[in-house]
Amino acid sequence: MNDLNDLLYFVSVVRHNGFTAAARATSIEKSRLSRRVAELEKRLGVRLLQRSTRSISLTEAGERFYERCVATVEEAEAAYDSVANLRKEPVGIVRVSCPLILAQTYLAPILPAYMASHPKVKLVIEATDREVNLIDERFDLALCARPQIGSAAGLVAKKLGIAQRILVAGHDYLRSKGTPTVPTDLPNFDTLGRSADIYDGSARWDLINRSGVRLEVNHSPRLISNDLRLQLEAAVGGIGIALLPEPIVAATIRARLLERVLPEWSATAHIIHLLYPSPRGMLPSVRSVIDYFMIHLPIGIQERSVVADAFRILS
Structure with a gap:
C-alpha cells in the first residue's frame, strides 16, 4: 500500500x-x-x-x-x-435547535449583541417544537423546555431557568363574565385551547396548585389553535380564558392588558435547559455561543417571569 x-x-x-x-x-x-x-x-x-x-x-x-x-x-x-x-477563534457555523416560543421570546432579544461581537460566526437557528437528535441531525446545541431534564447519553444539560403556563384572561371578559374562584368553575367559562389539550375528544387542562395538589379540568374551548401568539391576542381581545406560557404573557400582564385567573393554579413548570454534546474537542465558536447563552438567557427568563420562584411547582 x-x-x-x-x-x-x-x-x-x-x-x-x-x-x-x-x-x-x-x-x-x-x-x-x-x-x-x-x-x-x-x-x-x-x-x-x-x-x-x-x-x-x-x-x-x-x-x-x-x-x-x-x-x-x-x-x-x-x-x-x-x-x-x-x-x-470563534469562526464558522453554529447550528441551534430551539422551540419557536423560546426563540421568539428569549433568543431574539439577545442575538444581535452576540452577532455584533462575533462577526465571523454564522448562526443557524431551527425554530421547531419537535424533539431533535443533536448527534444524528448535526446540531451543536439545543434549547429545551420540559417538566424534567431527562438523561441523554453523551449530552450535557445545563439548567437556565423555569417557566410555567398560567391561566389568563382579558379585563373586559372577566368584568362581563365574572371570575372563576376554583378550577371546577372553568367549564362554565369560555376558554382557548391547543390541539395538544384534546384527550379522547375532550379538552383538558392538567393543573397543579402551590401545595402540589393536581387536578384535571375538562373545558370546551371556543378557539383551538397551536399558535400561542394568536391565543394571546384572542385572550386580550376578550374571547376567553387561556393557559399560556409565562414568556408570552409577561409583558401583557405588566401592561395590564391581561390578568391572571386562579393565580394559585398553573400547569406544571417546565425547566428551560441547554443541551450540547461533550465539550471535548468543542470548537471556540460553539463554546462562545454556550457561554453567551449561559450568561444572558437566565436573565431573560427572569425578566419575563410572572410567577415568583418560591411558588413554582415542578413535577
Whole structure:
C-alpha cells in the first residue's frame, strides 16, 4: 500500500534543496527522509533525485512527479490550516435547535449583541417544537423546555431557568363574565385551547396548585389553535380564558392588558435547559455561543417571569 507520507517527505527534500535542510525544517531525521525517498523510488521503479555530496536535483521523472505531489501536499496543508483556524477563534457555523416560543421570546432579544461581537460566526437557528437528535441531525446545541431534564447519553444539560403556563384572561371578559374562584368553575367559562389539550375528544387542562395538589379540568374551548401568539391576542381581545406560557404573557400582564385567573393554579413548570454534546474537542465558536447563552438567557427568563420562584411547582 502506498504511504502518502512519502509524498510529503519527497516534497520537503525538494523544497529545501537537500536532505539535511529538510531534516532541520521538518524535525524528521535525515536518515529517515533518505530511506523513505529511496523506498518511494523503488516502488515507482524510477530515480526521482540525482544525489551528490552537496546537492540534489530532479530527474525528468522527478520533475513530473513533483508537480503532482506538491499540489497534493499543498491541498493537505490547506485542509489542516482551515481546521486550525477554527480552533484559534470563534469562526464558522453554529447550528441551534430551539422551540419557536423560546426563540421568539428569549433568543431574539439577545442575538444581535452576540452577532455584533462575533462577526465571523454564522448562526443557524431551527425554530421547531419537535424533539431533535443533536448527534444524528448535526446540531451543536439545543434549547429545551420540559417538566424534567431527562438523561441523554453523551449530552450535557445545563439548567437556565423555569417557566410555567398560567391561566389568563382579558379585563373586559372577566368584568362581563365574572371570575372563576376554583378550577371546577372553568367549564362554565369560555376558554382557548391547543390541539395538544384534546384527550379522547375532550379538552383538558392538567393543573397543579402551590401545595402540589393536581387536578384535571375538562373545558370546551371556543378557539383551538397551536399558535400561542394568536391565543394571546384572542385572550386580550376578550374571547376567553387561556393557559399560556409565562414568556408570552409577561409583558401583557405588566401592561395590564391581561390578568391572571386562579393565580394559585398553573400547569406544571417546565425547566428551560441547554443541551450540547461533550465539550471535548468543542470548537471556540460553539463554546462562545454556550457561554453567551449561559450568561444572558437566565436573565431573560427572569425578566419575563410572572410567577415568583418560591411558588413554582415542578413535577
